[in-house]
Amino acid sequence: MTLSGLVGNTFLEKGSPATVLYAAEPGVVYVVDPGQGEDRPRALRRDLERLSARKVMVLVTHYHSDHLQALGDLTVDEVAMSKADAPVARNPELRVVMTFGYPVNPEDSLLAFHGPPIRVDVEVEGDSYGPLKLVRLPGHTDGQLGVITPDGVLYAADSIFGDRVLEKYGVPYHRMPCAAEASLKTIEGLEGRAEIIVPSHGPVLKASEAGPMIEANIRRIEEAGEVVAEAASRGSSLSDIVSALLNRFKYSQLAPDVVMLLEATVKGYIRCMRDEGSLDVEVGPSGLVFRSRRAASP
Numbered sequence: 523m524t525l526s527g528l529v530g531n532t533f534l535e536k537g538s539p540a541t542v543l544y545a546a547e548p549g550v551v552y553v554v555d556p557g558q559g560e561d562r563p564r565a566l567r568r569d570l571e572r573l574s575a576r577k578v579m580v581l582v583t584h585y586h587s588d589h590l591q592a593l594g595d596l597t598v599d600e601v602a603m604s605k606a607d608a609p610v611a612r613n614p615e616l617r618v619v620m621t622f623g624y625p626v627n628p629e630d631s632l633l634a635f636h637g638p639p640i641r642v643d644v645e646v647e648g649d650s651y652g653p654l655k656l657v658r659l660p661g662h663t664d665g666q667l668g669v670i671t672p673d674g675v676l677y678a679a680d681s682i683f684g685d686r687v688l689e690k691y692g693v694p695y696h697r698m699p700c701a702a703e704a705s706l707k708t709i710e711g712l713e714g715r716a717e718i719i720v721p722s723h724g725p726v727l728k729a730s731e732a733g734p735m736i737e738a739n740i741r742r743i744e745e746a747g748e749v750v751a752e753a754a755s756r757g758s759s760l761s762d763i764v765s766a767l768l769n770r771f772k773y774s775q776l777a778p779d780v781v782m783l784l785e786a787t788v789k790g791y792i793r794c795m796r797d798e799g800s801l802d803v804e805v806g807p808s809g810l811v812f813r814s815r816r817a818a819s820p
């Protein structure tokens with residue numbers, strides 16, 4: 523992994539998730555999403571040295587372990603997060619429940635990532651953090667933030683995924699898919715405020731060419747929503763709905779934690795449908811039955 527210049531004082535450390543660094547006034551470097559991986563802390567230390575950082579300010583876009591794991595092995599001056607996500611980031615037990623919907627041990631080998639508890643010094647409520655402009659992109663988590671550097675680079679976090687991620691995971695993970703769809707429209711509306719878009723997991727894009735990727739993400743959220751509503755039109759259990767999604771979308775990876783994420787996303791669709799008044803919940807002989815208020819197709 524190497525540091526590459528994106529534009530002006532904005533730099534990229536590639537990876538999944540990618541990390542964006544912004545060299546502000548001399549000696550002050552902002553790091554957006556330190557990320558994960560055995561090599562990442564060393565790579566970031568090297569990057570910070572190259573940028574002559576004396577002060578390191580970190581903005582974590584949301585509480586998922588893969589975005590903050592490297593923080594456990596870095597010395598930084600300040601860590602900032604949204605007010606909504608900060609409490610979850612501090613506590614791995616909460617993080618696991620909020621992400622997967624199961625009280626899994628955060629160290630359990632079922633999980634791909636094991637993030638440390640982290641300290642959050644600043645809970646940001648406004649629309650900036652130092653020179654960085656913040657964009658609220660809820661859906662993937664409730665408090666997810668996008669970041670725009672003064673050079674016009676938008677770090678879009680997990681509000682938008684590249685084709686390979688959509689292909690691999692079928693239904694992208696969102697805690698509230700309806701909010702995630704609205705956030706994709708927020709990104710579409712940023713025209714002129716960002717020249718470059720950096721998804722956490724996906725290729726760096728010119729904002730002027732991001733339309734198809736944004737549309738692919740919106741379409742996938744809507745298609746999965748259709749499958750959920752169609753399955754629920756017959757009165758379905760959670761596992762019936764999950765099975766309908768597994769049949770409809772190609773999954774190349776089906777580890778237990780991936781299916782937990784899918785279940786959690788289905789619960790997110792259930793939440794969205796309850797909020798819009800289009801879903802009834804009943805009790806059947808084998809547990810909860812979800813029934814959407816639309817006619818089952820023949």
Ligand SMILES: [Zn+2]
Pocket residue numbers: 584586662680
């Ligand atoms: Zn995430």
